[in-house]
Amino acid sequence: MSPHSIAFLATLVTSILIVLLIDRILRPGLRSLLEQIVAFPAATEFYLRALAIVLVCAAIGAALGSSFDLKDGARFMECVWAIAAGLKDVLQNLFVVLLVYVGLITVLMAALRRKQ
Amino acid sequence: MSNEHYLIVSYFVVGLVSLCLGIAVYRVLRAPFATIAEAATGRLRSRLLTRALGVFMTLAAVLGFLSVSYTEKGCRSYEAIVKDRAYLVQTNQQQLQRTGDWIVSAVFLWCIVVLICLLALRSPTANHRNKT
Numbered sequence: 736m737s738p739h740s741i742a743f744l745a746t747l748v749t750s751i752l753i754v755l756l757i758d759r760i761l762r763p764g765l766r767s768l769l770e771q772i773v774a775f776p777a778a779t780e781f782y783l784r785a786l787a788i789v790l791v792c793a794a795i796g797a798a799l800g801s802s803f804d805l806k807d808g809a810r811f812m813e814c815v816w817a818i819a820a821g822l823k824d825v826l827q828n829l830f831v832v833l834l835v836y837v838g839l840i841t842v843l844m845a846a847l848r849r850k851q
Numbered sequence: 852m853s854n855e856h857y858l859i860v861s862y863f864v865v866g867l868v869s870l871c872l873g874i875a876v877y878r879v880l881r882a883p884f885a886t887i888a889e890a891a892t893g894r895l896r897s898r899l900l901t902r903a904l905g906v907f908m909t910l911a912a913v914l915g916f917l918s919v920s921y922t923e924k925g926c927r928s929y930e931a932i933v934k935d936r937a938y939l940v941q942t943n944q945q946q947l948q949r950t951g952d953w954i955v956s957a958v959f960l961w962c963i964v965v966l967i968c969l970l971a972l973r974s975p976t977a978n979h980r981n982k983t
Contacts, residue, residue, distance in 0.1 A: 773969060775887065775890070775969065775972070777883040777884075777886035777887045777890075778883070778887050778965060778969055781880060781883035781884055781887060781965055782962065782965070784880055784883065785880065785958050785961070788876055788880070788954070788955075788958050789954075789955045789958050792952075792954045792955045792958075793951065793952075793955055796947065796948040796949075796951030796952055796955075797948070799944040799945075799947050799948045800944060800945060800948035802941065832955060835959055836959075839959065839962050839963070842966065843966050846966065846969075846970055847969060847970070847973065
């Protein structure tokens with residue numbers, strides 16, 4: 736297996752783990768918040784599924800998009816740096832996606848609270 | 852496998868994967884969205900909205916795939932493209948990445964549509980309609 740493939744696979748697997756972790760941390764709180772505000776189970780389910788989809792797409796897209804400039808016989812630390820650069824792209828994408836999602840939920844809260 | 856074979860096979864496989872991604876996202880969101888749309892707009896319009904969701908997600912995925920140019924808008928010749936296997940692999944990855952980006956944008960847009968449906972559901976006219 737070439738260092739390029741190893742770095743790519745390591746970045747991909749780590750990104751999936753990060754997405755699972757974020758989803759696991761956010762889901763219970765977000766579910767109860769949405770249930771309280773929206774009071775419509777289908778809408779809660781929709782927003783939770785939407786979050787999962789955008790997190791997965793953003794993370795895997797960033798992992799696929801990052802380029803690993805590693806030659807055959809690259810040293811261990813060169814691989815680590817390449818993986819770190821790939822993870823930087825993944826986290827940057829996740830940050831933007833979460834920012835947009837938080838903005839959306841804030842608008843949802845403000846709009847529905849006003850209606851209530 | 853020669854590079855030209857790889858180019859042909861990978862192009863159609865990645866295209867199919869993109870299309871399947873769009874359909875998969877639609878299938879994940881369809882059930883809750885249909886319930887919301889039906890409650891907010893009635894059965895007939897909800898069917899239209901649900902179909903629109905499907906068309907939109909599929910189009911977004913295919914658009915992401917098609918938005919990547921192998922020739923870099925005419926800067927690379929076909930021979931130069933076929934010669935470089937690493938470039939072919941990188942372009943395939945870019946196609947999947949763009950597909951993901953477009954799907955993310957489309958999902959956010961439909962989150963706004965759901966928000967509008969929820970607002971319509973809470974409006975006094977909708978409440979009155981539901982009571983009658």
